[in-house]
Amino acid sequence: xxxxxxxxxxxxxxxxxxxxxxxxxxxxxxxxxxxxxxxxxxxxxxxxxxxxxxxxxxxxxxxxxxxxxxxxxxxxxxxxxxxxxxxxxxxxxxxxxxxxxxxxxxxxxxxxxxxxxxxxxxxxxxxxxxxxxxxxxxxxxxxxxxxxxxxxxxxxxxxxxxxxxxxxxxxxxxxxxxxxxxxxxxxxxxxxxxxxxxxxxxxxxxxxxxxxxxxxxxxxxxxxxxxxxxxxxxxxxxxxxxxxxxxxxxxxxxxxxxxxxxxxxxxxxxxxxxxxxxxxxxxxxxxxxxxxxxxxxxxxxxxxxxxxxxxxxxxxxxxxxxxx
Amino acid sequence: xxxxxxxxxxxxxxxxxxxxxxxxxxxxxxxxxxxxxxxxxxxxxxxxxxxxxxxxxxxxxxxxxxxxxxxxxxxxxxxxxxxxxxxxxxxxxxxxxxxxxxxxxxxxxxxxxxxxxxxxxxxxxxxxxxxxxxxxxxxxxxxxxxxxxxxxxxxxxxxxxxxxxxxxxxxxxxxxxxxxxxxxxxxxxxxxxxxxxxxxxxxxxxxxxxxxxxxxxxxxxxxxxxxxxxxxxxxxxxxxxxxxxxxxxxxxxxxxxxxxxxxxxxxxxxxxxxxxxxxxxxxxxxxxxxxxxxxxxxxxxxxxxxxx
Numbered sequence: 001x002x003x004x005x006x007x008x009x010x011x012x013x014x015x016x017x018x019x020x021x022x023x024x025x026x027x028x029x030x031x032x033x034x035x036x037x038x039x040x041x042x043x044x045x046x047x048x049x050x051x052x053x054x055x056x057x058x059x060x061x062x063x064x065x066x067x068x069x070x071x072x073x074x075x076x077x078x079x080x081x082x083x084x085x086x087x088x089x090x091x092x093x094x095x096x097x098x099x100x101x102x103x104x105x106x107x108x109x110x111x112x113x114x115x116x117x118x119x120x121x122x123x124x125x126x127x128x129x130x131x132x133x134x135x136x137x138x139x140x141x142x143x144x145x146x147x148x149x150x151x152x153x154x155x156x157x158x159x160x161x162x163x164x165x166x167x168x169x170x171x172x173x174x175x176x177x178x179x180x181x182x183x184x185x186x187x188x189x190x191x192x193x194x195x196x197x198x199x200x201x202x203x204x205x206x207x208x209x210x211x212x213x214x215x216x217x218x219x220x221x222x223x224x225x226x227x228x229x230x231x232x233x234x235x236x237x238x239x240x241x242x243x244x245x246x247x248x249x250x251x252x253x254x255x256x257x258x259x260x261x262x263x264x265x266x267x268x269x270x271x272x273x274x275x276x277x278x279x280x281x282x283x284x285x286x287x288x289x290x291x292x293x294x295x296x297x298x299x300x301x302x303x304x305x306x307x308x309x310x311x312x313x314x315x316x317x318x319x320x321x322x323x324x
Numbered sequence: 325x326x327x328x329x330x331x332x333x334x335x336x337x338x339x340x341x342x343x344x345x346x347x348x349x350x351x352x353x354x355x356x357x358x359x360x361x362x363x364x365x366x367x368x369x370x371x372x373x374x375x376x377x378x379x380x381x382x383x384x385x386x387x388x389x390x391x392x393x394x395x396x397x398x399x400x401x402x403x404x405x406x407x408x409x410x411x412x413x414x415x416x417x418x419x420x421x422x423x424x425x426x427x428x429x430x431x432x433x434x435x436x437x438x439x440x441x442x443x444x445x446x447x448x449x450x451x452x453x454x455x456x457x458x459x460x461x462x463x464x465x466x467x468x469x470x471x472x473x474x475x476x477x478x479x480x481x482x483x484x485x486x487x488x489x490x491x492x493x494x495x496x497x498x499x500x501x502x503x504x505x506x507x508x509x510x511x512x513x514x515x516x517x518x519x520x521x522x523x524x525x526x527x528x529x530x531x532x533x534x535x536x537x538x539x540x541x542x543x544x545x546x547x548x549x550x551x552x553x554x555x556x557x558x559x560x561x562x563x564x565x566x567x568x569x570x571x572x573x574x575x576x577x578x579x580x581x582x583x584x585x586x587x588x589x590x591x592x593x594x595x596x597x598x599x600x601x602x603x604x605x606x607x608x609x610x611x612x613x614x615x616x617x618x619x620x621x622x623x624x625x626x627x628x629x630x631x632x
Contacts, residue, residue, distance in 0.1 A: 015471060026487040140616045142563040144570045145605040148590060152598050163594070252474070259476035266571055267590075281486045282572055293483060300475050 008308055012301045019297040024064050027289050067290070077287030081280070086291045090273060096166055097265070097272030099177060101257050103188055104196035105250075111196075112203025113246070119204065120211025121234065131204060138201030143260060147194040147267035154190060162187050164269035191268040195260060199253060206249055210242030255303050258296070353625040360621030363614040370611055374433055377426035385424040386580055415588065415600055425604050428580040429611065435492060435581070436562035439499035443561075444554050446500060447507020452538050452546075454508070455515035466512060472505040481564050485573045495574055499561045510553045514546035548626045555619030559612045566608055582608045 051057050058066070070077065076086040119128040155163035166187055169178045178184025214220055215238070223233045262274035269275070273292065280288035355361050373380060414420055450469065454462040472480065481502035488494035518524060519542070527537045562582075568574035569583025576584065582604045589601030 011467070023483075026483070136616060136620075137613065140559060140563070140612050141609050142566055142570075142612070144567055145586060145608065148586070148593065148601055148605065152593055152602070156593060156598070255474075256476040256479075259479040262482065263478065263567055263571065278571055281482075289486075296475075296479065300471075304471065304474050 004312055005309070008305055012305050015301050016294075016298060019301075020068070020294050021064065023293045023297070024067065024290055025060070027286055027293070028060060028063075071294075076291040079280075079285055079288050081283050081285045081288075086287050089276070089288065090292065090295070093271060093273045093276045095177065096270060097258065097261055097274060100188060100191055100195060100261060100264070100270060100272060101254070103192035104194075105199065105254070105257065107192055107196040108199035108203050109250075112200040113207050115200075116204040116207025117211050117234065117239070120208040120215065123208075123212060132208070135201040135204040138197040138204075143194060143198065143263045144267050146197060147191070147264060150190045150194055151267070161190050164267075166271050191264050191270050194267070195257065195264040198260060199250075199257065202253065203246070203250070206246050207242065210245060211238065214238040214242055252303065252307065255300055258299070350625060354621055357621050357624075360617055363617035363621075366610060366614040367618065370429060370607075370614070371433060374426050374429035377423070377430055381420065381423035381426055383420045383423040385419045385427055386578065415585075421585075421599065421603055424580055424585055425582070425607050428582045428585050428604060429607055431492070431575070431579065431581040432562045432565060432583075432608070432611070435496055435499070435565050436558045439496045439503065439561040439565075440554055440558040442496065443500045443503040443557065444507050444550065446504040447509075448511050448543070448550070450504070450508040451511025451513075452515055452542060455512050455519055456534070456538060456542065462512075465508070469505045469508045469512070473509060477502040477560070478564060478567060481568060482571065482573060485568050490574065490576050492575065492579060495565055495568060498568070499564055502564065503557050503561060506553055506557060507550060510549050511546055514549050515542055518542055518545050551626070552619055552623040555615060555622060559615035559619070562615075563608070563612050 067077070074087070076090075078085055079089050082089055115131045119131040122128050151163045154161045164187075166178050166184070169184065178188060219237060219241075220233060223237055228236075258274070261270075261272060262278060264270065265272045265274035266278050276288065277292045279285070280292070378384065415424065450465055454465040481498045484498035484501045485495060488497060524537065524541060527541050565574055565581060566583030566586065569581050570587040570590070572587070574583055575581045585604040586601045586608070589597070589599075589604065592598075592600050
């Protein structure tokens, strides 16, 4: 197990290193940030000073090592647009994204699991077919367009909900969150629904597949033969059995929700990290881009590592094969 | 469509009658779902209308000389200075929306299909190489593919598109980077199973070159699941491209695509000019859903578990 663990950790480190080089070089290739930052009328002297200050006169490999050295000291650089440190910039935007992701995951679960269970319980019924058709729509219709339709319907035409931005922020226990105020909820509702649709489609399909499989399983037939009521079979036996794979896949999907938030946050002008990365790409804010991407790579590598280790824990065949 | 018999999984060397027969069988299974048939018809109509756009619509929406600022923001159904009815209205520079949508649809199809074909080719090469040679090559390649699959395609495409800049070629490349892994995984999965079968062993014991075994013997037998993945990936490429253009890293409005049209229309939704973003979106949605429905039915038909 130790050998396996060390092997996996080394692999993860190599992946992070390679990806950080690719990201650094790739981002370096995008435009010249100096042209964006400096007023074209500025004197040559100011230009050169700034170039030196940001280290752009150095060769690329030295810039990379300076960056890595700073990262290990906890310094991700300064945003060229906001002129504050990237770390505090990202952390100031993170709560908004986490709020959005949390609410949307809750919506997807609360609607998706019962809908999927019903679709698997009565596969032939019209309601089940409607549920499945909706899940196909949730999968295939582009998120940003659904978001736009929501804005048109509920904000522009009906005027029930605000069309964008984060609402009033209140205090809940120790947290500053917009979920503590009614206005905050009004703002978070539409983006959260928009972000939840894809997850919901996935949830419905997973639950339905598990349900259909379970309905034909031995233990369900046995429970039926015992004369247990359907309600007890479904909620007592089947739900417990199908919940583990659903939770696993869902945990994995949490990371990708962060990525999908990029689209939703742009549509609803939600001030989270997704909006931050889009803005920094459009404004050529290199330090923010590089730091965000390296953080995302780190996040996904850690998720992968955790999955591998959990599987190894559960399945001795993987563990015993060693570090392959 | 002519070689769809190929797609159902028989090797190309099979006699012609068999191929025609399989094609007929495939079709008779396929048409059991009227929704899938309708979806196929919709796709064909969309393809014909978008590629025939220059002959069908009254205006070349990207020829600035044909645009008249006086025609800006006409409601759907109004007649402009050109003397014809703008069925879907006009945009902020007086562009006929129907013309723009069909031209945009053509770009979306071109991008979706070329990204799909390139990603398929790359994915097949990587998947087959890994499955056939095994060992370290397999471990390395599949590790990369798995890592990529764990990241959302939209994020990869976004990053690559941001690095490469705007343009059709750049977008296609970004989509290929984001999507080839799905093909590689599917090919690898199917090919690892096929590889252990006797016919491959037999072929390997003859002096046939590796290339021939890979492409003439192994590939035809791993094609069926790939066809399904390819259909779904073309749809997702079209919708990814639209998303990227919407986010501002895809195509500029000077190069028509459904995404850039919707993105342009998005600026005016508060001004009560919803037709600018609704109509291109409707075309996008219909196209993507129709392709997915066709893919679903093809999956059902060629799945051996469903065969009679």
